[in-house]
Amino acid sequence: MLAVYPGSFDPVTCGHLDVIQRGARIFDRLIIAVLRNEQKNPLFSVEERVEMVRASIGGIDNVEVDSFDGLLVQYAKQKGAKALIRGIRAISDYEFELQMALMNRRLAPEIETVFLMAGEAYSFISSRLVKEVIRLGGDIQGLVPAPVETRLRRMLS
Ligand code: PNS
Numbered sequence: 001m002l003a004v005y006p007g008s009f010d011p012v013t014c015g016h017l018d019v020i021q022r023g024a025r026i027f028d029r030l031i032i033a034v035l036r037n038e039q040k041n042p043l044f045s046v047e048e049r050v051e052m053v054r055a056s057i058g059g060i061d062n063v064e065v066d067s068f069d070g071l072l073v074q075y076a077k078q079k080g081a082k083a084l085i086r087g088i089r090a091i092s093d094y095e096f097e098l099q100m101a102l103m104n105r106r107l108a109p110e111i112e113t114v115f116l117m118a119g120e121a122y123s124f125i126s127s128r129l130v131k132e133v134i135r136l137g138g139d140i141q142g143l144v145p146a147p148v149e150t151r152l153r154r155m156l157s
Pocket of ligand 1: 007008071073100103104
């Protein structure tokens with residue numbers, strides 16, 4: 001069974017990576033779908049975000065990385081996916097995730113949203129905070145995969 005794991009991945013974090021590894025163990029194939037939408041004003045271009053995910057997942061052979069635009073369920077249907085994966089960190093994520101899952105279900109009842117909990121060691125990590133910490137000179141080692149850390153440091157130097 002094919003699942004799609006969508007997100008902005010601006011940039012991919014160790015929490016995302018943990019969800020990817022868990023998803024890849026459950027589903028036969030997993031497509032990580034990076035949202036192209038420039039309205040969210042991402043720090044990295046979609047090409048950079050895709051490349052960072054690719055560089056970070058090395059070695060998981062049932063995982064592909066792609067980008068998408070427009071409606072997520074449309075993209076998932078076009079790929080033949082039966083499930084969407086989303087990671088949940090804390091109860092604060094739940095409200096928005098529930099809203100999205102129910103909207104996606106209304107749009108495409110045949111596609112199920114599956115929530116995965118990242119390991120507790122990653123529960124406080126978000127792309128937004130990682131960007132803020134590095135911008136202010138803090139240490140982000142262990143919060144993002146090594147290729148992302150290198151790129152973030154290069155961006156600041
Ligand atoms: O990593 P993010 O920013 O939390 O991911 C949000 C994402 C990409 C899953 C969401 O914004 C999305 O699905 N966008 C595509 C447009 C769409 O389908 N909107 C309706 C969803 S209810």
